Amino acid sequence: MDDTLQSAVSAMQQRFGAQVEEAFGEVTLVIPPQHNLDAVQALRDEFQFNVLSDLTAVDYWPQDQPRFHLLGMLYSMSSSQYLHLRFPLDGSAPHLPTLEGIFPNANWYERELWDLFGIRFDGHSDMRRILMPYDWEGHPLRKDYPLGYEEPQFTFNFDEISLRKPKGQK
Amino acid sequence: MTEFRQVTVDELRHLVSERALKGETMLLNMGPQHPSTHGVLRLLLELDGEIVVNCIPDIGFLHTGIEKNMEAKTYQKAEVMTDRLDYLNPIGNNLVFCLALERLLVLDVPPRAQAIRVILTELTRIASHLIWVGTSALDLAAMSVFLYAMREREMVLDIFEMCSGQRMMTTFLRPGGLWRDVPVEFENAVQHFLDIILARIDDYESLLTTNPLFRDRTRGIGVINVEDCLRWGITGPVIRAAGMPFDLRKAHPYSGYEQYQFEIPTQTTGDIYGRYLVRMEEMRQSVRIVQQALDHLPYGPVRSNDRKVVPPPRSEIGTSMEALIHHFKLYTEGFAVPKGHVYATIESPRGELGCYMESDGGPKPYRVHMRTPSFANLQIMPLLTRGHYVADVVGIIGSVDIVLGDTDR
Numbered sequence: 239m240d241d242t243l244q245s246a247v248s249a250m251q252q253r254f255g256a257q258v259e260e261a262f263g264e265v266t267l268v269i270p271p272q273h274n275l276d277a278v279q280a281l282r283d284e285f286q287f288n289v290l291s292d293l294t295a296v297d298y299w300p301q302d303q304p305r306f307h308l309l310g311m312l313y314s315m316s317s318s319q320y321l322h323l324r325f326p327l328d329g330s331a332p333h334l335p336t337l338e339g340i341f342p343n344a345n346w347y348e349r350e351l352w353d354l355f356g357i358r359f360d361g362h363s364d365m366r367r368i369l370m371p372y373d374w375e376g377h378p379l380r381k382d383y384p385l386g387y388e389e390p391q392f393t394f395n396f397d398e399i400s401l402r403k404p405k406g407q408k
Numbered sequence: 409m410t411e412f413r414q415v416t417v418d419e420l421r422h423l424v425s426e427r428a429l430k431g432e433t434m435l436l437n438m439g440p441q442h443p444s445t446h447g448v449l450r451l452l453l454e455l456d457g458e459i460v461v462n463c464i465p466d467i468g469f470l471h472t473g474i475e476k477n478m479e480a481k482t483y484q485k486a487e488v489m490t491d492r493l494d495y496l497n498p499i500g501n502n503l504v505f506c507l508a509l510e511r512l513l514v515l516d517v518p519p520r521a522q523a524i525r526v527i528l529t530e531l532t533r534i535a536s537h538l539i540w541v542g543t544s545a546l547d548l549a550a551m552s553v554f555l556y557a558m559r560e561r562e563m564v565l566d567i568f569e570m571c572s573g574q575r576m577m578t579t580f581l582r583p584g585g586l587w588r589d590v591p592v593e594f595e596n597a598v599q600h601f602l603d604i605i606l607a608r609i610d611d612y613e614s615l616l617t618t619n620p621l622f623r624d625r626t627r628g629i630g631v632i633n634v635e636d637c638l639r640w641g642i643t644g645p646v647i648r649a650a651g652m653p654f655d656l657r658k659a660h661p662y663s664g665y666e667q668y669q670f671e672i673p674t675q676t677t678g679d680i681y682g683r684y685l686v687r688m689e690e691m692r693q694s695v696r697i698v699q700q701a702l703d704h705l706p707y708g709p710v711r712s713n714d715r716k717v718v719p720p721p722r723s724e725i726g727t728s729m730e731a732l733i734h735h736f737k738l739y740t741e742g743f744a745v746p747k748g749h750v751y752a753t754i755e756s757p758r759g760e761l762g763c764y765m766e767s768d769g770g771p772k773p774y775r776v777h778m779r780t781p782s783f784a785n786l787q788i789m790p791l792l793t794r795g796h797y798v799a800d801v802v803g804i805i806g807s808v809d810i811v812l813g814d815t816d817r
Contacts, residue, residue, distance in 0.1 A: 261748055261750075262511050262512070262748065262750045264750065264751060288638050289638055289641050290641050291641060291753075291760065291779065292751075292762055292777075292779040294764060294777040296766055296774070296775045297775075311751060311762070311764075311779070315638065315652075315654065318659045318660070320751065320753075322751060341639065341641065342639055342640055343640045343787055345787065346783065346787050354475075363422070364422065366419070367468075368467060368468055369467065369816060369817070370468060370471065371468070378473060378476055379475060379476055383476075385477070385480050
């Protein structure tokens with residue numbers, strides 16, 4: 239860890255009680271989700287992590303506390319390094335404030351997270367599905383969402399099979 | 409049949425201006441079957457006469473659930489799916505997947521494999537940029553470039569076919585190295601391609617760079633500056649055309665890119681013309697890299713010797729019981745990857761291509777996420793198109809260089 243990264247990490251530890259993980263040459267901060275706005279704002283303004291490279295999530299179902307980890311990859315153009323953030327989220331219907339005000343490109347990433355994981359972002363300007371059809375039900379990247387092995391539906395038996403499908407019911 | 413809910417304009421009410429609701433401006437669908445959207449991209453344009461007031465991209469028509477599918481497949485099988493993400497940069501997708509996996513496994517890659525990886529990814533970059541220059545010039549009604557560019561791209565695809573048997577979906581790069589060594593004709597074929605491509609790039613430039621019609625359609629259109637690029641997480645030729653020399657091959661070298669001499673082309677205009685010049689120069693730099701890698705192509709193995717991950721050669725299976733067991737285990741249950749998570753990035757022809765991979769210790773990835781440059785770069789469409797003519801929208805889409813397989817995953 240070099241000096242700029244070290245100072246950012248120790249500031250996050252002191253202010254927000256972040257935990258540090260170092261593996262494979264990557265530094266990951268586990269930050270409580272209630273501090274997500276303050277932490278990202280501080281990292282951008284004080285420590286020059288000025289690019290939100292990616293925002294995604296991992297589902298740890300059937301574990302419930304935390305069920306999801308929201309991941310953010312921040313990049314600093316001035317010191318050429320990544321800083322990975324993880325926000326643990328409890329329960330099946332988590333929600334947290336949007337990062338859109340800090341990084342405008344969080345807009346689509348958060349829509350994708352809502353679409354595929356069912357994580358809600360409060361204050362988001364456009365919380366619609368992005369990849370799946372408008373009328374889709376369920377959030378496909380959750381671990382309790384089935385992948386395949388379902389009966390194929392045809393027009394003559396569509397309704398009959400829909401009743402047996404866990405996600406097909408209206 | 410199940411009733412499908414109709415989407416009304418009410419759901420888009422928050423995205424369009426008050427004038428659209430009063431009927432002063434017009435909402436017009438462009439796509440998803442429009443040839444100039446480079447795939448199945450739908451743009452909802454709000455128009456005031458011919459001027460774009462707002463542009464709302466609608467993606468997801470090519471969503472194939474690759475990230476979900478990968479979770480149900482072993483790592484070897486999941487790699488095959490990466491080809492289908494950005495179908496103009498299949499080798500780059502393989503590379504980022506392999507880099508992430510190799511870091512999790514702490515797997516060595518022999519120098520010959522590294523050099524061939526660099527040659528193939530740079531050839532892919534040239535092929536991708538050739539498609540780009542052809543199609544985006546075609547959108548601006550310059551038809552001849554397309555035909556010439558496809559002719560040269562065919563030579564690259566022939567090289568891929570010679571190596572892997574496949575023209576596009578090669579899956580030639582494997583964890584620990586390559587599928588197999590390149591054939592003996594490979595070096596001559598690449599050299600032949602390098603000998604002619606530089607003159608051909610000059611030919612394309614002579615058709616476009618000083619062409620007054622092309623310049624009128626591209627200069628000062630779709631302008632973005634460095635600050636906006638950083639705020640919106642834009643990478644690749646778009647940020648380089650705005651004036652920021654950011655290239656992951658220099659910033660975080662992988663696969664031995666630090667050994668090669670090359671420059672990062674930049675422009676300061678940030679418009680379509682600037683992005684065009686950057687990509688043309690990038691092709692020349694790629695030729696430089698391939699030439700250096702080809703001149704110093706090391707000899708030796710092309711796969712790691714770690715038999716727990718890399719299948720044994722065919723010759724050993726006949727004589728060694730251990731090799732046979734490894735072969736059987738690798739092709740039935742796959743290899744276990746230690747618990748952990750990594751995020752690997754490479755510079756794809758479109759920008760930063762990242763692969764987040766998390767393993768729970770089993771033979772299947774717990775989660776794979778691809779950070780795709782097209783998804784990130786497409787977000788700035790409203791920013792780029794506002795205030796321009798509808799006719800310029802096609803030029804702007806072309807200049808951002810999106811691949812919808814990459815956007816929708």
